Amino acid sequence: MNLPRDDATGPGPALALRSVSHAYSRTPALREVSLTVEPGEVVAVTGPSGCGKSTLLHVAAGLLVPQAGSVDLLGTDLHDLDETARAVLRRRGVGIVLQYGQLVPDMTLEDNVALPLLLDGGDLAASRTAARDALARVGLEQAGQAVPEELSGGQAQRAAIARALITSPRLLLADEPVASLDAVAAADALDLMLAVARRDGGAVVLVTHDNLVAATADREVRLREGRVERETVLR
Amino acid sequence: MSLAELHLALLSAGPAHGYDLKGSYDAWFPDAKPLPFGQVYATLGRLVRDGLAEVVETRSEGGPERTVYAVTAAGRQRLREWLAEPAPPAVAGTEDLVRKAVVALRTRDPDRPASSFVDDQRAAHLRRIRALAAGDRSGAQDDLGSRLARRYAALHLDADLRWLDEAAAALETRSPHPDQEGPR
Numbered sequence: 341m342n343l344p345r346d347d348a349t350g351p352g353p354a355l356a357l358r359s360v361s362h363a364y365s366r367t368p369a370l371r372e373v374s375l376t377v378e379p380g381e382v383v384a385v386t387g388p389s390g391c392g393k394s395t396l397l398h399v400a401a402g403l404l405v406p407q408a409g410s411v412d413l414l415g416t417d418l419h420d421l422d423e424t425a426r427a428v429l430r431r432r433g434v435g436i437v438l439q440y441g442q443l444v445p446d447m448t449l450e451d452n453v454a455l456p457l458l459l460d461g462g463d464l465a466a467s468r469t470a471a472r473d474a475l476a477r478v479g480l481e482q483a484g485q486a487v488p489e490e491l492s493g494g495q496a497q498r499a500a501i502a503r504a505l506i507t508s509p510r511l512l513l514a515d516e517p518v519a520s521l522d523a524v525a526a527a528d529a530l531d532l533m534l535a536v537a538r539r540d541g542g543a544v545v546l547v548t549h550d551n552l553v554a555a556t557a558d559r560e561v562r563l564r565e566g567r568v569e570r571e572t573v574l575r
Numbered sequence: 576m577s578l579a580e581l582h583l584a585l586l587s588a589g590p591a592h593g594y595d596l597k598g599s600y601d602a603w604f605p606d607a608k609p610l611p612f613g614q615v616y617a618t619l620g621r622l623v624r625d626g627l628a629e630v631v632e633t634r635s636e637g638g639p640e641r642t643v644y645a646v647t648a649a650g651r652q653r654l655r656e657w658l659a660e661p662a663p664p665a666v667a668g669t670e671d672l673v674r675k676a677v678v679a680l681r682t683r684d685p686d687r688p689a690s691s692f693v694d695d696q697r698a699a700h701l702r703r704i705r706a707l708a709a710g711d712r713s714g715a716q717d718d719l720g721s722r723l724a725r726r727y728a729a730l731h732l733d734a735d736l737r738w739l740d741e742a743a744a745a746l747e748t749r750s751p752h753p754d755q756e757g758p759r
Contacts (some may be wrong), residue, residue: 389738552733555702555704575705
């Protein structure tokens with residue numbers, strides 16, 4: 341196994357996709373996509389349904405190996421890593437938030453949030469302490485012993501954000517992170533996610549079809565039919 | 576715009592001079608055009624003439640003389656009547672956007688395709704929404720009224736953007752020369 345070094349994350353971009361193409365069967369999902377995300381930058385990836393947004397996020401996370409092009413994640417070329425090493429890099433340096441939180445149903449919130457640390461061999465007590473701190477940062481300090489089904493959608497998404505940010509990731513990848521929430525809960529969760537990510541100096545890639553979410557980014561990258569149609573600096 | 580009633584509303588918080596009223600107006604409606612001083616004083620003059628406001632004091636406090644105004648009972652009644660009437664459910668403030676979009680779609684400038692207009696307008700709208708959200712985070716003008724006014728503006732800009740997306744999609748699928756198509 342070719343494990344990434346802990347210090348593999350140099351001062352370069354948090355993420356760099358170069359001429360990435362990928363197709364499902366014969367249907368192209370990404371065509372020659374290049375995208376660089378600098379440390380501390382928040383980038384919104386937008387575009388109509390089926391434009392390749394989610395595929396791009398999966399490629400960026402190393403969950404999907406593209407058929408062409410290269411992906412540098414935190415300074416490491418993913419081509420140089422096998423699947424296990426990609427998982428290690430992801431656990432240590434990348435936070436992922438998906439639309440429905442995807443918490444483990446029969447684990448307490450505290451253990452859900454501690455999971456990235458535990459999977460990386462972290463001490464149980466220390467990981468749970470860190471999880472309690474992370475839950476407190478998202479306003480869920482009282483809910484550590486609850487299980488996901490006892491939470492509202494907004495609380496579950498907050499917990500998912502806490503889990504994604506517990507490792508202080510250098511890159512946060514979020515796929516429609518607040519689409520399942522009502523407007524007030526969505527605005528709160530989004531503010532919280534960006535505030536924590538920015539405080540830690542992490543880069544954020546937000547995949548969204550929501551203009552109000554996209555407008556929180558420093559830059560919008562708009563996809564159409566798998567291609568980058570336009571990039572707009574918003575800050 | 577109901578400037579008279581808005582001035583009565585601002586005065587209903589307590590007597591104030593024109594300078595204060597302008598500041599309050601700009602804080603209440605952060606996404607509106609700032610109110611010119613001339614308009615404040617002209618409006619106050621009309622309110623006094625119509626018995627809806629009155630001059631209660633003239634202060635100098637070492638600087639230029641300032642007239643302090645207060646709302647009268649008739650003014651409060653006018654304000655109540657105004658609030659009792661629902662606002663017309665009309666789209667406000669987007670006329671330029673619609674006109675420019677229609678012109679961009681109908682005039683075919685090869686050096687500047689209509690899609691450029693849509694893209695640039697989208698960027699302008701997103702930047703404005705971002706600035707409004709930054710206002711929420713900054714804590715300045717953090718009262719509920721200001722937050723709600725910013726939210727109103729952001730949601731309306733979002734509606735504009737959705738319409739622009741539809742316009743862009745229509746652009747892609749339209750016939751090359753729709754104006755020259757005959758009746759079907």
